[in-house]
Amino acid sequence: MKDLINKFYKNHSLIYKALLFISTTFLIVYLFPKSGKFKYNFEKGKPWQSETLYAPFDFAIQKTEEELTQEKNNIEKNSTRYFELDNAVAPFVLNEFNNTFNKAIPDSIKKNRSRLKRIGRDIIKDLYDYGVLNDITTIKDNANITILDNRVEKKKTDFGSLYNLSEVSKKIDSELENSNLKVYSKPLTALFFNIIKPNVTYNRDLTEKALQEAMGKISYTRGSIEKGTLIISKGEVVEGNKFLILTSLKSEYKSQVWNESNYNLIIFSYTLLVALALLMLLLFLRKYRLTVFNNNTKVTFIFFNILLMVLLTTLLVNYNSLYIYIVPIAILPLVLKAFFDARLGLFTHVITVLLLGSIVPNSYEYMFLQIIAGIVTILTVSELYKRANLFISVGQITLVYIIAYFAFFVIHEGSVDTLKWETFGMFILCGLATLFVQPLIYIYENLFGLVSDVSLLELSDTNTKLLKRLSNEAPGTFHHSLNVANLAEASANEIGANAMLIRVGALYHDIGKMNNPTYFTENQSSGLNPHDELSPKESAKIIIDHVLDGIEIAKKNNLPDRVIDFIRTHHGTSSVYYFYKKAQEVNENVDIDDFSYPGPKPFSKETAILMMCDSVEAASKSLKEPTSTKIDNFVESILSKQMEDGQFLNANITFKEIQAIKKVLKRKLANIYHLRIEYPE
Incomplete structure (x- = not known):
């Protein structure tokens, strides 16, 4: 029994995901309309796009609602x-x-x-x-x-x-x-x-x-069609009696397909399709977004948004399918891009649109429009915290909707004489509804404990309570953090990383030094060094503890986990080398683990960049009479040492990107020290 409990505890995260997967699948299938889906799409007055259709079975031609109303x-x-x-x-x-x-x-x-x-x-x-x-x-x-x-x-x-x-x-x-x-x-x-x-x-x-x-004696049908009778040829316009026959066939098809004998089988098939789509999403997260996959809150958040879009679309389809384009599906990639990244946002959007294709009329047209709109959303929306950017992007999304719909209409109709202008109004309403993404992001941040660029912008304000305290209690550390933030932001922009996130992480990465500010050289203004009175091991412990102290302070001040990650990883598993060498002078049998940070190593581009910039900025203070050559060698030396120690093995950063970061750091340090180009003698 104890082993079973231990096994359950070890795998509780996977068990939760399995339960989430099953419950979401059944909820989506439950929301689907409980009727058969006719495999042909057609509209009155438009050409028949599918192959020539013959009656698959005998069926009666149903009277129209107008005819039945007149008879009654x-x-x-x-x-x-x-x-x-x-x-x-x-x-x-x-x-x-x-x-x-x-x-x-x-x-x-x-x-x-x-x-x-x-x-x-x-x-x-x-x-x-x-x-x-x-x-x-x-x-x-x-x-x-x-x-x-x-x-x-x-x-x-x-x-x-x-x-x-x-x-x-x-x-x-x-x-x-x-x-x-x-x-x-x-x-x-x-x-x-x-x-x-x-x-x-x-x-x-x-x-x-x-x-x-x-x-009760009213007949709801007038005439019948025998099996094998030609109903409509490809390219023929769907109108008059043809439209009535097709409508009758569609209704009869639903009643024949969804009968008691095969109802459960069809529900099972729907369940398989939904489960397959959601499984692809989970596999994508596990292979390409492992940090998201391992976080149950984030997985729940993604599944919740998919379920929400299916719910809204189903309600509109049940009410009146003409209004399906009012549902702002583009909110989904917007929200996921704000909290995660563009690739995850687009992948989830495509999965959701594929699911919705099972319940909407004209599914091909609908899926094409929504996937194109999702791609435009991902490509155009950047820096969501800037209000003007959101309005411009929503305008572009609406324009793409209108252009794509116009193209489909002309293909089907062959002219613009009967163009439905009210549909354009629906696209405009959809665009306006997409603007609701800003308050929605705020709601999600509070419900799921996530952080978006909007929150990062607020945290980057140096007048926040925590940063003001840092500037008062550890002014040298505060100045160091500002310099690191500038270096890190420039490096992130160079390789396409999240500049806003890394700037915030850099501003808060050393807040743990506030507990013992005078034990760090940047805050020693009196010339006295308190480490002179401590053993190397004690000094190393104080230096190393600023990471743990920083995590504790950050949690007390409700900083997001994405920001705390920078505090946790900015030294990786490196050692306090100065005190380690000093301890070796006293005792040769010194364990380097006592002088090493607990880690973990950086596990993203952003955390890796911060480690580079933090080390370079801190060590640059020791440069005497800096020249361009000295700075180049200095940057190469520090980053090469970190690479040799394997500090970037868990970060998805390439050698090419590291080389680009080196160039930025060299250029920025040269600017800080006001160096000119060295001309040959």
Whole structure:
């Protein structure tokens, strides 16, 4: 059990990466649309770009949404509304009329009384021949209705034939006016108001049920295509019936491919593709970016950004695939270049675009545009901390999007007459969204503890709290750090290394000397040397400890790990040679390990450059009556000694680059000492 725990602990980093790899793979597959992907891309009104297509199986031609909507509207318009009849109401109303007529109509109109009574009975008969109902305004007058008597159909008519209570008075006025008895309208209307009651009631449930039955009989297809039938030839324009047939084939293909029997197999295949792409990224990191691969936080950060881009694109595809170009994919290489380097940024961008090609329409066009945009991003964006550079680069990225899209459109259409200008607007919105990279980098720095060039620019300010303390407590060391920073920055620019990073590293590399500033010669202004009172071994320990003290101070002040690396490696595993030789004078059996720095050796171009510049600048103070020849020999001697000691074996720096750095150091030192060219005598 103990061995198993020890084995787990030793391999915990690889286990974490495996879990991260598996979880990211499944999350990406989960985000993918759960439908089959038709292997042909086509758009209405554009030429068919693929080979001549024959029907791979029998399928029905589906009706368009417009056709189905029209059919549903027609059914709803012509559907029958059902009403229930109450047979007891009409006799009751007539009886009430006969009983109350004499009381309601005054005796003063005996002359027309019988005639008025007959008209009232005729009105009641007319009203109840079709029916009287409460006010219903949602049904149109020409709508078909059926009146049911005890669930049995009694008559069919249109809704306009029914009377509602508000129309009774109009009916009375009309009949009396035709009989020249208009003067009796008021008492007769009052009588009818008291006795008329509705006798038909709207049966909503039965009406809805009948409508749903009619809707259920709608056919969603019109005609069919047999297997082997020619659908479309290469170069033929996709329009009219061709477009409907292709759309039907695409829909049928999805339903046939994604059925229960092979759903799991297709999901498994998607998983294989995603896993393969992510595996390539991990192998790239392991072979070419080992420091990134060994840092689980950085690997998590890279996978998180890939997942974020897949999520955003999937959401847009599910909402409306026309808007996919609004997603600022170019942010991905921008962010990775800011925290790592251009090569890693571009490689990750290509992997992400390949993954997105599985879910977007017109995948070839999409991938071409995004890969080109990623390349432009890597080539144009430099010194991200300069705001103007970002705006210029975003403009160039947007321009490349527009040019590439225009070229694809002309290839497909053969003209610019139907050019979709709104797509250009999407590219502009994408460019504006890319500007969000600045606050995003700040958020990432706080979430993942990473450092970008923007943060390095802030750290390079000599008015920061830590550098002010260094200038006050160890002014000689501070001046030495400034000189090293200038030498290192010039050297980095010469070979294309990260000049901003190396400048910051140089400014902070000796902050450990603040604990014992007077034990370092650059801070000894009184002429007294405290090492005179110490043994060589004790003196060497104080000198060596400034590296460990510097790491401790840096961590307390929350300096980024990339900066701490310079403190840790700027002496590599070299020895404090002066005190080693002094100790040998006292005792020949001296272990050189007691006089050597703990390391590690420099493991990047930047840390290697700092070691060179630090050693050259510090030793140059011992030059007496410097000349160009002396400086050349002096630089050659120091750097050759470091190379012989194998200090640069772990750094990815070449002999050619070291030679270029030597030239820079020689030139800079000559400028510092104001040397002129030595002319031959």
